[in-house]
Amino acid sequence: MSNLTREETESLIQEVLEVYPEKARKDRAKHLAINDQSIEQSKKCITSNRKSLPGVMTIRGCAYAGSRGVVWGPVKDMIHISHGPVGCGQYSRAGRRNYYVGTTGVNTFAEMNFTSDFQEKDIVFGGDKKLAKIMNEIEQLFPLNKGITVQSECPIGLIGDDIEAVSKKAAKELNKVVVPVRCEGFRGVSQSLGHHIANDAVRDWVLSNRDGKHFESTPYDVTIIGDYNIGGDAWASRIFLEEMGLRVIAQWSGDGTIAEMENTPKAKLNLLHCYRSMNYISRHMEEKYGIPWMEYNFFGPTKIEESLRRIAAFFDDSIKEGAERVIAKYKPMMEAVIAKYKPRLQGKRVMLYIGGLRPRHVIGAYEDLGMEVVGTGYEFGHNDDYDRTIKEMGNATLLYDDVTGFELEEFVKRIKPDLVGSGIKEKYIYQKMGIPFRQMHSWDYSGPYHGYDGFAIFARDMDMTLNNPCWGKQTPPWKVQKPADEAVKAAA
Numbered sequence: 202m203s204n205l206t207r208e209e210t211e212s213l214i215q216e217v218l219e220v221y222p223e224k225a226r227k228d229r230a231k232h233l234a235i236n237d238q239s240i241e242q243s244k245k246c247i248t249s250n251r252k253s254l255p256g257v258m259t260i261r262g263c264a265y266a267g268s269r270g271v272v273w274g275p276v277k278d279m280i281h282i283s284h285g286p287v288g289c290g291q292y293s294r295a296g297r298r299n300y301y302v303g304t305t306g307v308n309t310f311a312e313m314n315f316t317s318d319f320q321e322k323d324i325v326f327g328g329d330k331k332l333a334k335i336m337n338e339i340e341q342l343f344p345l346n347k348g349i350t351v352q353s354e355c356p357i358g359l360i361g362d363d364i365e366a367v368s369k370k371a372a373k374e375l376n377k378v379v380v381p382v383r384c385e386g387f388r389g390v391s392q393s394l395g396h397h398i399a400n401d402a403v404r405d406w407v408l409s410n411r412d413g414k415h416f417e418s419t420p421y422d423v424t425i426i427g428d429y430n431i432g433g434d435a436w437a438s439r440i441f442l443e444e445m446g447l448r449v450i451a452q453w454s455g456d457g458t459i460a461e462m463e464n465t466p467k468a469k470l471n472l473l474h475c476y477r478s479m480n481y482i483s484r485h486m487e488e489k490y491g492i493p494w495m496e497y498n499f500f501g502p503t504k505i506e507e508s509l510r511r512i513a514a515f516f517d518d519s520i521k522e523g524a525e526r527v528i529a530k531y532k533p534m535m536e537a538v539i540a541k542y543k544p545r546l547q548g549k550r551v552m553l554y555i556g557g558l559r560p561r562h563v564i565g566a567y568e569d570l571g572m573e574v575v576g577t578g579y580e581f582g583h584n585d586d587y588d589r590t591i592k593e594m595g596n597a598t599l600l601y602d603d604v605t606g607f608e609l610e611e612f613v614k615r616i617k618p619d620l621v622g623s624g625i626k627e628k629y630i631y632q633k634m635g636i637p638f639r640q641m642h643s644w645d646y647s648g649p650y651h652g653y654d655g656f657a658i659f660a661r662d663m664d665m666t667l668n669n670p671c672w673g674k675q676t677p678p679w680k681v682q683k684p685a686d687e688a689v690k691a692a693a
Contacts, residue, residue, distance in 0.1 A: 204550075204575060205616065207597040212234045214383040214599075217611045225254055236594040243587030249602045252390045256608040260626055261555070261581050263386035265289055267395020267581075268402075269352040271478055272382070273382065275299035275429050275454040276462070277309040278347040280339055284364065286334060287355025289386070290316040298643045300433045301456040306580045308345045315339065319356055328362050336371045336379070337511040347459045350402075358385035378459055380406040383667055391581035391603075392556075393477065400481035405446035407462050410487070411592050416467045421516060422450045424468045425503045426483060426494075427475030427558075432648015437602070438499050441531070442472075444510065445523030447516075466490045470515050474651075477579075477586060478659045498558075499636025499651040501566030502535040531653040539569060543659040545668055547571035549619040554604055554627070555641045556580040563622070563641070566650075566659055575616055578604050580624075606630075614678055620667055635675030637666045 205213065214233045218226045230555045231248035240246055253259035262270065265283075270293040273281055283290025294314045303309030317323070317331055336349060349371070364381040372379040382402045384395045423442065428435040435455045442449055450468055451461035465471070468593060471494035473483050483494040493515065497508035506528050513524035549572045555562050560577040567574055576597065577594060578601035579586055587600065594600070599612060606627075613621060613636065621631045622641040631638045639645050647662050649655040 203538065204573075204595075205597065205599075207235055210599055213608075213612065213615050215609050216615075220607070223259075228254060229257075229605070229608070231605070233608070234600045236591060236596060236598045236600050238591060238594075240591060240594055241588075242584070243591055244584045247584075247587055247602055248601055249579065249587060250390060250581070251603075253603055254605075259603055260606075260624060261390075262392040262395075262581075263316075263516050264384045264388040264392060264395035264398060265352060265354055265386040266293060267392030267397075267478070268382050268384035268399040269293045269395075270297065271392065271429065272396055272399035272403075272454055273352065273380075275301070276350075276457045276458075276459060276490075277301040277303055277311045278345075278458045279350055279378075280310050280313075280315050280343060280346045280626055281307065281350045281352055281353060282332070282335060282339075283314065284319075284328065284351050284362070285317065285356050286319045287316045289354045290314045290352075296643070297429060298431050298646070298648070299455050300430050300436070306343070310343065319354075324356055326356070327360055328366050329364075332362070332364065332367050333371060336375065340375055340525055345379070348380070349375075350380040350382055352382050353385050355386045358383070358387065378407065378410065393581040393583065396478040397481050400479065400485070403462065403482055404485050407459065408466055408482075411463045412466070416464065416683060418467055418469075419448055420469060421447045421520065421587045422468045423447045423470045423472055423512075424451040424453075424465050425449055426453060426465070426471050426473050427479035427650070428452065429475070432650065434649040434651035434655065437649040437652035438474075438685050440654070441509075441527045441652060442512075444530075445513065445527045446520050447512075447523075451649065463662065466492065468492055470494070470512070472512065474499070476589075477557050477582065498562045498565065498653070500563050501569040501656055502531070502539075502560070502563040502653070503569050505653065505656075515647060516631075534653060535656065536658050538657045542664050543569075543571045545664050546660075548573070549667055550575045550616075551620045551622060552576040552599075552618040553621075554578050554580070554601070554609055554623040555625075556582075558586075559622075559641055561586070561593045563650075564593045566656060567663075569656070570660055570663065572620075572663070575599065575618060576612060577603065578602055610634075617677070620663070633675075635672060635677040637669070637672055639663070639666055 211668035234247040291314050368379040368381040380402050384398045385453050388394050451465045452460050473482050473494050473496045476496050486492045498504040509524040513521040551574045560579050564574045620637045622639045624642045628638050628640050650659045
């Protein structure tokens with residue numbers, strides 16, 4: 202099917218909204234929009250970062266997920282206590298494939314679940330004493346840990362446990378960093394506030410730990426912030442940053458350590474990958490330490506080249522020459538990848554619905570392969586995310602914020618994309634509909650997708666998914682021919 206016109210896209214949105222009661226229809230209409238590249242501020246066309254409607258299926262997570270599951274969880278040499286019932290901790294661990302180097306249970310702990318395992322009596326009498334006891338036991342069992350975070354779950358905020366007092370006392374007794382994080386799941390409208398709370402905890406309990414201490418710096422010190430090393434993404438990016446002459450002094454939180462986090466204020470430039478989850482701490486360091494920061498995009502050769510040149514512009518000619526040298530080195534490799542896969546993927550259309558930065562960052566990688574993104578949206582984006590997305594998307598394409606399960610299914614049925622990229626909750630729905638699907642939160646157990654090495658894997662995976670012969674054995678809903686009597690019954 203050809204791309205929808207602006208009028209057809211508007212008609213589609215109105216058709217989908219018709220099923221809602223009037224109040225819900227008015228609310229959801231604010232979250233669905235037709236892209237218009239002439240608009241400078243997305244707030245003129247779409248609303249975001251609002252509470253989800255009760256009764257509709259949202260794909261969002263909670264503030265605890267944003268802190269424990271995203272920002273703090275991948276810090277590998279710290280132990281992260283999920284303070285509350287066992288379920289939240291179990292669900293939030295080891296799900297995002299945040300690769301790291303180390304021996305699990307000895308000097309790295311990212312895939313382990315530490316929980317205070319709240320019971321009814323803890324709700325009644327409080328968990329402060331239990332938390333203090335847990336920290337002492339952790340020190341005995343895992344003496345090589347470099348610190349502890351307390352990730353508070355919903356009951357903690359409701360019963361009033363004083364995790365700050367317990368953490369301060371434990372930090373003195375253990376002589377280690379102990380960070381209380383008030384990330385109770387009910388805070389805010391999504392996991393986005395959990396990112397912000399976690400950033401504030403880094404600001405208040407970590408970054409100042411090495412203020413005034415000697416550090417052997419160079420003019421080329423940079424950090425990688427907001428890369429969670431899913432499938433090895435940060436490693437793939439770090440390779441050519443160092444090849445161009447930069448020194449990466451901190452990488453967090455994927456494969457990150459508390460020592461590297463404490464080193465961050467010594468950098469000359471903070472490189473920010475996931476704007477949504479780490480822009481807060483980047484802005485703080487710019488204000489307090491005078492460290493500039495920039496957002497970069499290492500998905501696909503076009504965006505990599507743009508980002509490398511923008512990064513190099515912060516430094517002297519040796520780094521600028523290094524950037525050009527890296528681009529030239531990998532260009533034949535990228536040309537070979539595109540020559541192999543573009544003929545098989547040219548003209549294919551993609552619909553995305555993801556979190557963080559992916560709804561806009563991966564657009565360039567698809568375009569490098571001749572594919573087109575015809576619809577995109579954020580699970581927990583803010584309007585500054587959509588501001589950045591408008592320029593990446595074509596006119597009259599579809600934007601959707603916190604889209605419901607029903608809405609996304611109806612959009613897919615009407616637009617008929619060749620590929621859907623979303624999360625694990627959506628994966629099997631669309632596969633059962635006969636639509637090729639990639640799980641774009643953790644790369645469907647593949648990766649990395651960042652960097653030059655990652656683009657080769659990205660292209661292979663898109664081809665492997667789209668051109669798999671299994672889809673010929675299934676029939677999408679729009680190709681199902683109803684018998685005449687069934688069609689009459691349905692109409693009646």
